[in-house]
Amino acid sequence: MSKYEIRLSGSGGQGMLLSGIILAEAAIYEGKNAIQSQSYGPEARGGASKSEVIISEDEIDFPKVRSCDILLSLTQKSYNEYSPGLRKDGILILDNSVEYKESNTKIYSVPIIDTAINEIGKHFVTNIVALGALVSLTNIVSKNALEQAVLNRVPKGTEELNKKALYMGFKIGEDALKRN
Amino acid sequence: MKNKELLMQGNEACVEGALVAGMRFFAGYPITPSTEIAELSSEKLPLVGGKFIQMEDEIASMAATIGASLTGLKSMTATSGPGFSLKQENIGYAAIAEVPCVIVDVQRGGPSTGLPTSPSQGDIMQSKWGTHGDHPIIVVAPASVRETFDLTIKAFNFSETYRTPVIILLDEVIGHMREKIELPDISKIDIVNRKKPLVNKEDYLPFKADEDLVPPMADYGEGYRFHVTGLVHDETGFPSNNPDVSDKLIRRLDAKIEKNKDKIVEWEEKNTNDAEIIILSIGCVSRASNAAMKIMRNKGIKVGTFRPITVWPFPEKRLEELSQKVKAIIVAEMNLGQMALEVERISKCMTRIEKVNKVNGEIITPDEIIAKIKEVL
Numbered sequence: 001m002s003k004y005e006i007r008l009s010g011s012g013g014q015g016m017l018l019s020g021i022i023l024a025e026a027a028i029y030e031g032k033n034a035i036q037s038q039s040y041g042p043e044a045r046g047g048a049s050k051s052e053v054i055i056s057e058d059e060i061d062f063p064k065v066r067s068c069d070i071l072l073s074l075t076q077k078s079y080n081e082y083s084p085g086l087r088k089d090g091i092l093i094l095d096n097s098v099e100y101k102e103s104n105t106k107i108y109s110v111p112i113i114d115t116a117i118n119e120i121g122k123h124f125v126t127n128i129v130a131l132g133a134l135v136s137l138t139n140i141v142s143k144n145a146l147e148q149a150v151l152n153r154v155p156k157g158t159e160e161l162n163k164k165a166l167y168m169g170f171k172i173g174e175d176a177l178k179r180n
Numbered sequence: 181m182k183n184k185e186l187l188m189q190g191n192e193a194c195v196e197g198a199l200v201a202g203m204r205f206f207a208g209y210p211i212t213p214s215t216e217i218a219e220l221s222s223e224k225l226p227l228v229g230g231k232f233i234q235m236e237d238e239i240a241s242m243a244a245t246i247g248a249s250l251t252g253l254k255s256m257t258a259t260s261g262p263g264f265s266l267k268q269e270n271i272g273y274a275a276i277a278e279v280p281c282v283i284v285d286v287q288r289g290g291p292s293t294g295l296p297t298s299p300s301q302g303d304i305m306q307s308k309w310g311t312h313g314d315h316p317i318i319v320v321a322p323a324s325v326r327e328t329f330d331l332t333i334k335a336f337n338f339s340e341t342y343r344t345p346v347i348i349l350l351d352e353v354i355g356h357m358r359e360k361i362e363l364p365d366i367s368k369i370d371i372v373n374r375k376k377p378l379v380n381k382e383d384y385l386p387f388k389a390d391e392d393l394v395p396p397m398a399d400y401g402e403g404y405r406f407h408v409t410g411l412v413h414d415e416t417g418f419p420s421n422n423p424d425v426s427d428k429l430i431r432r433l434d435a436k437i438e439k440n441k442d443k444i445v446e447w448e449e450k451n452t453n454d455a456e457i458i459i460l461s462i463g464c465v466s467r468a469s470n471a472a473m474k475i476m477r478n479k480g481i482k483v484g485t486f487r488p489i490t491v492w493p494f495p496e497k498r499l500e501e502l503s504q505k506v507k508a509i510i511v512a513e514m515n516l517g518q519m520a521l522e523v524e525r526i527s528k529c530m531t532r533i534e535k536v537n538k539v540n541g542e543i544i545t546p547d548e549i550i551a552k553i554k555e556v557l
Binding site: 021024025028033034035036037038039060061062063064066 | 185186187297298353356357358359360464467468470471474543545546547
């Protein structure tokens with residue numbers, strides 16, 4: 001496929017904006033074109049937040065997602081709001097705290113928030129766990145490019161922690177693939 | 181890879197471009213969706229010996245920008261709708277006192293505080309006529325991250341060449357989105373610096389224009405006698421009520437830009453050679469127009485796009501030519517038809533003008549433009 005439209009959604013403060021930046025940067029490392037954009041409410045935390053990424057081999061004109069190929073939702077609210085925009089043959093990746101309706105869409109329900117809080121012990125790596133899961137489930141960019149992009153964007157001194165989060169994310173994605 | 185490919189935000193590219201152009205002073209009062217411009221300027225200016233000041237409000241930050249420019253520093257401020265309204269009086273001051281400066285307006289939904297985090301193109305007329313009185317202004321509207329970098333440099337160059345305020349009209353989409361860019365070789369970029377006086381200090385007349393209608397500019401504190409006022413003034417810079425002086429000044433200010441239009445005006449057109457329908461738009465909407473054009477071309481429908489890069493002065497001559505050839509021009513803009521007024525004036529009823537307008541805080545989509553094309557066909 002030459003073009004992917006991806007929506008990363010959650011609540012403000014969960015780091016969806018940074019996830020989008022990292023994903024777009026990973027695509028650029030692989031020589032592709034990428035655009036990242038965001039929408040958010042006036043509040044700093046708690047409101048619905050989404051980050052959009054378009055990855056394409058060709059020039060990207062329109063910068064916003066029109067028909068979403070991949071949707072990641074970390075909260076019930078964001079799932080309810082954005083799942084109608086997902087293509088019928090799209091991929092839905094949900095935190096396992098989100099209740100969903102069965103449909104023809106490929107759905108992966110994975111323990112993203114639980115892994116960040118209980119396995120790693122830091123809620124702020126939720127977005128990196130999510131990225132790891134998303135990439136191992138979809139292969140839209142290579143794991144190597146993603147790791148390079150993560151290490152380039154996270155604060156100094158947190159590299160090892162984020163690498164651990166990324167690898168745990170890869171693993172929960174792979175486990176979900178085996179289950180399906 | 182030739183130059184390094186980067187993922188960069190529009191607002192960030194504006195600051196990078198400004199630094200390359202020689203910006204050494206920024207005064208601002210941060211406001212969404214322009215805040216990153218102030219934030220990055222505060223980080224980067226001290227590293228190159230420049231100064232950043234967060235002022236108490238937008239009026240003061242425009243005043244500080246003008247003051248710094250008078251001392252010889254290339255100066256910029258950035259804001260959005262509500263702040264742009266507040267800066268208008270001092271933008272007029274910069275116009276009559278001929279102080280080079282760059283004002284960035286990252287448009288959001290208005291009027292008033294409106295929609296703080298949503299895009300709009302509602303400031304097109306305000307960017308030209310926001311301050312009172314006849315005055316020259318140059319307004320550029322970037323449509324990509326790379327173009328934001330390039331046009332910011334151009335904005336500084338125009339302001340230094342013509343001693344005039346220049347406005348960079350961004351929108352929330354272009355300001356906030358990140359895309360891949362490759363920066364040009366900086367050593368090959370033309371940078372213009374204001375013309376300095378060549379006469380003895382005692383002979384200097386700060387508002388005596390050369391043949392190009394632009395007076396050479398001394399720095400404040402350099403030793404030249406240099407009085408600056410917002411009142412109509414003669415060549416010495418002191419106020420005058422003489423009707424001849426007033427007439428001459430206002431006409432010269434206007435002519436400075438008007439007579440150099442051909443050097444300033446810029447636009448982009450795609451597939452206009454055989455086009456029956458042209459979509460005219462600026463900034464983020466032009467990206468929807470290009471997407472719509474590609475979809476229609478694939479179906480064999482002859483659609484082209486026209487994008488003013490300088491909104492003021494408007495690319496009038498070329499639009500007039502195109503108006504004689506095409507069946508219809510569709511003006512797509514995120515306001516209720518501000519640019520369409522200008523297009524109607526220029527096209528003089530030679531073609532049909534249709535509008536696509538949106539004011540709900542969301543970008544116009546390719547589908548909405550295609551729906552209008554189908555109506556016109």
